[in-house]
Amino acid sequence: MxxxxxxxxxxxxxxxxxxxxxxxxxxxxxxxxxxxxxxxxxxxxxxxxxxxxxxxxxxxxxxxxxxxxIGLNKKLTGLTDHQNSLLQLFYEGRSDLEIQKELEIGSASTIRNHRFVLKEKERQAKIFLTMMELLKEKDRHAPNFLPIHKNATMVDDRYNITADEQAEVEKKFFPEGISGRMIKFPKKEKQKLATLRVIIKQFDKEKQYSEKEINEILKSIYDDHVTLRRYLVEYGFLDRKDDGSAYWVKG
Known part of the structure; x- marks a missing residue:
């Protein structure tokens, strides 16, 4: 998602x-x-x-x-794993001493220092957001980047794609429209991601699929359904049971 x-x-x-x-x-x-x-x-x-x-x-x-x-990819939140753990415990109402024992790090004063660092991060974020809001009023050339899906993996430059670029990929690889067949699977990583964005829309977010059902849907899109299935899982669009008996849209 x-x-x-x-x-x-x-x-x-x-x-x-x-x-x-x-x-x-x-x-x-x-x-x-x-x-x-x-x-x-x-x-x-x-x-x-x-x-x-x-x-x-x-x-x-x-x-x-x-x-x-807090369950979002750390590339989206900007938090380290350690900061993520601390915020979760702070949110649960734990005391600094309880957190120190839970994480087995330093002392209660160490946790207090972490709180200070997070507070500084909050101040910096407020200033940055204000600057970005002011920038929006002046920047007439900012591209319309597509949002990164919640369970994205390997977040890097391949996610640097605009709505116009997505439309170009769709036109190139789905000449009959996004509900039609894909003529080939792209080699470039950014284009792979763009085609996977299209393919995942063929699945119901509320349904659990067997591997056979997944394969049937993917075969209707492209002959090499195994490759599509693998990339949908690798990129965090689909999740599955360890034995492959069930698949679902990763939410």
């Missing part, structure tokens, strides 16, 4: 809530799920109005906005 583009365009307050209010619905910024306004939704013999049901959706499907975000 890609990081929802609406999330990146949302305000800080909307990001913290995890959803936005639209004219006729509430939309989850984490997965795109929509809840229509004016309806009552039943859940475990309890009736919820639409906005409360959206909050319940986030709790059930994502646990919390924080848990969703």
């Amino acid at each position: 890609e990081v929802n583009e609406n999330f990146l365009d949302a305000s800080m307050e909307e990001m913290k809530k995890g959803y936005v209010e639209e004219k006729e619905c509430y939309q989850c910024l984490l997965c795109g799920e929509k809840v229509e306004k004016g309806l009552i939704y039943p859940e475990n013999n309890v009736l919820y109005e639409s906005e409360r049901f959206m909050k319940l959706h986030i709790e059930k499907q994502h646990n919390s906005v924080f848990d969703h975000l």
